[in-house]
Amino acid sequence: MTTTTQQTITLHAQCLCRAHSFATPPLPTTSLPLPSSSCHCTSCRHLTGALRSSDAPWPGPANVIHAAADADAEGGGTLRRYVQTEKMNILFCGRCGSPLFCEQLPAEGGGAGAGEPEYLAFTGALSVEGDGPGATLPPVVRCVDHIFVGDTLDGGALPWLRGMDGEGGPAAKVWLGGRDCSEEVPAGARWPAVGALEKGYEAGLKTEGAKGDVSLRCHCRGIDLVLRAGEAQREFEETQRRGGELPWYIDPVTHKGMGSLDGCDSCRLAAGSEVYNWTFAALRHISFAGANKEGFPRDTSQLRIATEAKDGEGRDPRLGTLAFYASSPDVQRYFCGRCSATLFYAVDDRPDIVDVAVGLLDSPDGARAESAISWSFGGAMTWRQDMIGTWREIMLHAVEKDAEEWRVERGYPKHWRRVAREEAEKAGEK
Numbered sequence: 001m002t003t004t005t006q007q008t009i010t011l012h013a014q015c016l017c018r019a020h021s022f023a024t025p026p027l028p029t030t031s032l033p034l035p036s037s038s039c040h041c042t043s044c045r046h047l048t049g050a051l052r053s054s055d056a057p058w059p060g061p062a063n064v065i066h067a068a069a070d071a072d073a074e075g076g077g078t079l080r081r082y083v084q085t086e087k088m089n090i091l092f093c094g095r096c097g098s099p100l101f102c103e104q105l106p107a108e109g110g111g112a113g114a115g116e117p118e119y120l121a122f123t124g125a126l127s128v129e130g131d132g133p134g135a136t137l138p139p140v141v142r143c144v145d146h147i148f149v150g151d152t153l154d155g156g157a158l159p160w161l162r163g164m165d166g167e168g169g170p171a172a173k174v175w176l177g178g179r180d181c182s183e184e185v186p187a188g189a190r191w192p193a194v195g196a197l198e199k200g201y202e203a204g205l206k207t208e209g210a211k212g213d214v215s216l217r218c219h220c221r222g223i224d225l226v227l228r229a230g231e232a233q234r235e236f237e238e239t240q241r242r243g244g245e246l247p248w249y250i251d252p253v254t255h256k257g258m259g260s261l262d263g264c265d266s267c268r269l270a271a272g273s274e275v276y277n278w279t280f281a282a283l284r285h286i287s288f289a290g291a292n293k294e295g296f297p298r299d300t301s302q303l304r305i306a307t308e309a310k311d312g313e314g315r316d317p318r319l320g321t322l323a324f325y326a327s328s329p330d331v332q333r334y335f336c337g338r339c340s341a342t343l344f345y346a347v348d349d350r351p352d353i354v355d356v357a358v359g360l361l362d363s364p365d366g367a368r369a370e371s372a373i374s375w376s377f378g379g380a381m382t383w384r385q386d387m388i389g390t391w392r393e394i395m396l397h398a399v400e401k402d403a404e405e406w407r408v409e410r411g412y413p414k415h416w417r418r419v420a421r422e423e424a425e426k427a428g429e430k
């Protein structure tokens with residue numbers, strides 16, 4: 001077993017396509033972990049496509065970031081600013097969609113708080129030089145609080161993120177609204193309204209008003225779509241009744257699409273926060289919003305071609321601000337070119353389905369959209385291998401443990417894919 005001998009680390013904030021990279025001066029390891037905050041508010045979920053945004057004060061030079069953003073704004077570069085609120089801009093890569101920094105604007109006038117903007121880095125964008133299996137880095141970030149959890153109605157991702165940094169440090173505080181100015185959720189409670197959730201979950205989509213349609217839209221509304229989850233559910237129920245085979249992502253009991261916890265590095269970078277949440281849908285179950293719903297691309301190659309078309313050259317205006325970045329030759333990551341929100345993950349060998357960013361869904365039962373999604377809680381997180389051996393490994397084990405405890409607490413059965421995998425493993429042992 002090696003021990004940490006490094007006295008300093010260099011921290012990078014870098015986007016998925018590596019067009020933008022910022023580094024800190026060497027930081028003493030004694031200054032770690034950086035205190036981070038997770039915001040679960042509706043605005044942050046629609047800005048990232050994740051169930052929360054996560055940021056920490058950037059311990060590097062602010063003027064470098066400011067100058068780069070100004071230069072790109074003037075020169076048509078790809079580091080883009082999006083106005084989230086009067087006091088806050090998001091800086092993101094317009095080529096790959098990764099959010100990098102929150103730019104907190106100085107207070108108007110003189111006095112305390114006046115001066116230069118301050119920068120918070122999205123923690124998902126952070127990496128340390130030399131990290132990986134064999135390196136024994138101290139935790140770089142530790143979440144000190146979760147804010148605006150009340151916006152989620154159902155607790156969102158809190159149940160599996162509350163203890164995400166493991167033991168050995170102060171427990172993160174949880175606020176229903178703003179820090180120090182709203183009701184605090186007591187330690188030990190994953191979410192105070194668990195009982196109230198049951199109704200929404202049991203009601204399901206079939207009995208709900210708008211046929212189980214769930215809005216799918218980004219913060220700036222440049223992407224405004226509908227996931228026709230109720231229609232999908234009814235269709236797959238019928239498929240099963242006729243003895244047909246269900247797609248791998250459909251729950252054979254509820255006929256809802258699977259929801260996943262994902263540890264993939266690329267998803268972390270694309271959304272700016274660790275542990276991404278996807279659900280899965282056939283493109284035929286996605287529509288444009290508004291009166292003229294028909295005509296959304298039915299397969300991933302049509303979607304790619306439609307998105308590549310330029311305004312005035314046959315681009316469907318209903319595609320709005322949709323853009324994509326090919327993170328591998330066969331992968332398209334769709335995002336909003338104006339506000340940076342992650343929307344879809346598409347891969348060429350699954351032409352009729354996409355991964356859908358759960359954070360963009362507006363489901364009446366809450367941020368986890370349990371009336372439309374069958375969550376895969378417990379068991380191994382998808383792409384967990386990307387976290388192994390890095391400073392984020394503590395988070396991997398803590399999240400897997402909490403997700404399993406949450407499953408048991410909620411009384412959910414083991415996920416069907418996990419049962420199938422465990423049975424296959426058992427058969428292999430014999």
Ligand SMILES: [Zn+2]
Nearest residue numbers: 015017093096
């Ligand atoms: Zn980029």
Ligand SMILES: [Zn+2]
Nearest residue numbers: 039040041044
């Ligand atoms: Zn927020």
Ligand SMILES: [Zn+2]
Nearest residue numbers: 218220336339
């Ligand atoms: Zn947008």
